[in-house]
Amino acid sequence: MNDTPHSLSSSRTLWDLLDARARLIPGRPVLLQGGRTLTFGALRARAERTAAGLHGMGVRPGTVVAWQLPTRLETVVLSFALARLGAVQSPVIPFHRDREVGFALRESRAEFFAVPGVWRGFDHTGMARRLGAKGILQAYDALPEGDPAVLPPPPAEGTSVRWIHWTSGTTSVPKGVLHTDRSLIAGGSCLAHALRPRPADVGSIAFPYAHIGGPDYMVMLLLYGFPAVLFEQFALPGAVAEYRRHGVTIAGGSTAFYSMLLAEQRKEPAVRLIPTLRLLAGGGAPKPPELYHAVTREMGVTLTHGYGMTEVPMITMGDPGDSADHLATTEGRPPRGMEIRIVDGEVRLRGEAVCRGYLDPAQTAEAFDEEGFLRTGDLGRLTDSGHLVLTGRLKDVIIRKGENISAREIEDLLAAHPAVGDVAVIGLPDPERGERVCAVVEQPPGAPELTLRTVTGYLRAQGLSVHKLPEQLEVVEALPRGETLRKVLKYELRERFADE
Known part of the structure; x- marks a missing residue:
């Protein structure tokens, strides 16, 4: 294999991608949290031991395993252990409670459910029992381990559905979104190749790893071989110390994160909030042009914003080399392989990063048009330069x-x-x-x-x-x-x- 980021993005599965990166730079850090560090090689080794432990509990290829865990080193290890086994994993945001969690467990037919026990004052194990969850596993401080020699071969292909993500809650009823390893690798590749991170960079994951952005960001770390700081709980000003301690150069998450960091910067305008920070990047919500200009002007960093959703983790991404006007007023350009079509003002998508549909076949039939394009429900237009401008949501069009x-x-x-x-x-x-x-x-x-x-x-x-x-x-x-x-x-x- 040619060991460049672009060649690694052709990996068949997430496990293949981790294995390839771990062979190249086993001793380089990939995850940082507090005083703990996990290298690429250690992530692979721990994930294999955990996969063996799960195998001993009865987890097999195709077994549905739901997990509701905070953003921790152990969460990433568990997720890659499941990827090693070829299980179907259903991540659930840790803030959700009985209604949403019960819905996810029932709809996914989860055979195992990993929880953190009591976390931030809430008893997740007690909730799991109330909901009648099967195979409850407390997976906060310790994970099951075993001898990797018992493991079957890793998955040979990445086009089977192995992920059930849940729509994030801007609507009242969540939907189970079906992804493959290849769709997640394609989405993460879009983010990575647009931002062009450097080996000396240090990123940050300040949002729940159970969100679709978790594997999206992890793919970028694996493709480009640099580490990220994990935040189990993100709050300002407390998080600033961790940014400074680890020398974070790339931060972000969504528009709300930009606003929070800008507000913190304004408390001491003459002192750079995070001296090493060079790039803010994110997506997931509209970005007012005025916020872009305020951030770049007052924080002295580049801001690139992208467009993604649970169904397509990354659709377009701003390029740090774009003009200020493009970065302020557009969502960037799509990568090679992402087809964007505007039909009656609606953005429609087709490509490898697009999900396979929903758990409910009726929702799948409604979401895709006759040519296989996903109806996003977003309104937009493409500029002559190929940049996407979002103008609103179909449901956000007010008819007066x-x-x-x-x-x-x-x-x-x-x-x-x-x-x-x-x-x-x-x-x-x-x-x-x-x-x-x-x-x-x-x-x-x-x-x-x-x-x-x-x-x-x-x-x-x-x-x-x-x-x-x-x-x-x-x-x-x-x-x-x-x-x-x-x-x-x-x-x-x-x-x-x-x-x-």
């Missing part, structure tokens, strides 16, 4: 008196207002208009109180058409967000303000 209004357009304008910390624009049922435009605003500390008149006056001054102006303003202490990439849960806002 028969006119289509983009919530994203209004949000981007309001995000630049100094009295707005964050904003979500939603459509609410209205007997006269069909829907009315409602802006829900989270204000920064010390900001003057906003009024609807202030907001509409500002938007008029920005040139927004009169028929798009909000007719309702709600100021909240905090917008409701999912626990993974901190996306705003608009369905909760619609339910809360529909009758007001």
Whole structure:
């Protein structure tokens, strides 16, 4: 095998990819957490021993194993042990509780369930028992181990479904998304080749490893042979010390992470928050252009934003070499092999990184068109340079008196207002208009109180058409967000303000 990142991205399985990297640089660190370090070689060796322990418990190729674990070295080891066995793994975000976890266990028909015991004051083992979970395994401090000599050969192909990820919760009902090793490698390759990390870089995983971004990021580490710091619990300002301690050069996660780091930087504008940081990168939620300019200006770093979803972990990614205008206003370009088609304004996708569908066949049939393109539900357009510009969601199009209004357009304008910390624009049922435009605003500390008149006056001054102006303003202490990439849960806002 030609040992370049691009050649490694052709690995058949995730285990092949780990094995290849571990043979090249076994002693180089791959995961850092607190005072603990795991090298590429040690990750492979520990995963094999854990795979043998799981094999002794009855885990075989095709066995469905759900796991709900925080972002820890042991979590990554367990995941690769399952990959070594060819099991089907179903990661569950550790913040989810009985309703979501019970749904995932029932729908996936999990035969084993790995939990952290009591974590952050919550008894996960007790919940697993309440739900009648099978094969409960406490896998926080210790993992089962055995002799790798008992193991069958690793999986020979990476095109079978071996992952069931769950949609992140911006809708009220989750869906089980079916992935293969190859689809995850293709998605991680897009991220890696766009960012072009260097061997001396140090990355960071500040989001739950159970999220689709976990294996996505891990593929990048394996392709380019550099380490990342794991955060079991991400909070500022505490996390800054870990960034500084390990000399993190690449950080990020989503728009909310950029905003949190920027707010921390503003406490001491003259002192660089993370001196070694050169690149912020992420995706998962819209990025207002004003936030891009504020981050690059005040933190002195490059910011590249991408576009992905549980169904397609990485679709496009900003390139550090792109112009400031492209980085501020687009989601980057797709990699080779990702086909993007715009149909009636909707972004549709086809390629190796696209999931195989959903656990529910009816959902799969609805999600793909007759030519095999995934309907994303996102609205967008491709520029002449091949960059993708997202303009909103199909469900975020507010239809007022028969006119289509983009919530994203209004949000981007309001995000630049100094009295707005964050904003979500939603459509609410209205007997006269069909829907009315409602802006829900989270204000920064010390900001003057906003009024609807202030907001509409500002938007008029920005040139927004009169028929798009909000007719309702709600100021909240905090917008409701999912626990993974901190996306705003608009369905909760619609339910809360529909009758007001």
